[in-house]
Amino acid sequence: MMARHWRGWTKSQHADAYEQLLKERVLPELERITGYRGGYILRKNSPQESEFVVMNLFESLEAVQQFAGANYTVPVFEPEAQKLLCRFETAANHYEVRVNTVGELLMLSAITKPAPSHAANRRA
Secondary structure (H helix, E strand, C coil): CEEEEEEEEEEEHHHHHHCCCHHHHHHHCCCCCCCCCEEHHHHHHHCCEECCCCCCCCCHHHHHHHHHHCCCCCCCCCCHHHHHHEEEECCCCCECCCCCCCHHHCCCHHHHHHHHHHHCHHHC
């Protein structure tokens, strides 16, 4: 599995619009790519700007290239995103995923999560 990592920054007033664009337009388009395995959008706000870290997971480098093209280190932007970003990394980084415990943790938390207690709703 391959992880594609990239960072971009917006002015604070554009952060919500950029996040919405990622969630409503970019991620649904990625989900149509064969070999796309999900991803993360991380956001850190500061008074002046917001930093976005986008990490997408792909089955293989070939799947990354299906998304980004032959020159896959070049970031891929929607035209609307270019208007919202004030700066960005000029290259996307790619890593082999060597260990993934996220799925295991999600499954484990679903199994070990205690059933909701209705005791708090009872009157004494």
